[in-house]
Amino acid sequence: MLISHAGGGHPVNNITLSFDDTAASSLPNGSQMTGGTFKPTAYGGVTLPVPAPPPVYGSALTAVNGRDPNGVWSLYVFDDSTGDAGNIAGGWTLTLTTVATVNPVADLTAPTEMLQRLFAAR
Secondary structure (H helix, E strand, O other): OOEEOOHHHOOOOOOOEEEOOOOOOEOOOOOOOOOEEEEOEEOOOOOOOOOOOOOOOOOOHHHHOOOOOOOOOOOOOOOOOOOOOOOOOOOOOOOOOOOOOOOOOOOOOOOHHHHHHHHHOO
16 A cells, blocks of 8 residues: 555645655645655555455555566555545556665675785775
8 A cells, every 4th residue: 555545635636656665754644745755655544445455455665575576567546535536647657666685694704814905005
């Protein structure tokens, strides 16, 4: 779940949202959303209607770590407020940026002669 009940019901038009678990802030709860990079933000729970998958929805992008990003992705939008309308004009895009992980175990030992040469060069 990337967004739930954020933006305080204010309309949005032509914004680009990027999501990153390490972003500096979440989307606003009661004020206007603007474009930028945010943490996935869910204020309150929601159950999306079929054909969306049933809950439990992940609240962090780390939920997809280690999974193959290739394949079919779907966007599910659910307006649970009555009396208003909206649309996603012009379509939507999804761009995934992956980060190659570094081996968390590093061999920090070095032969004595290498250390002596390193310190002698200083």
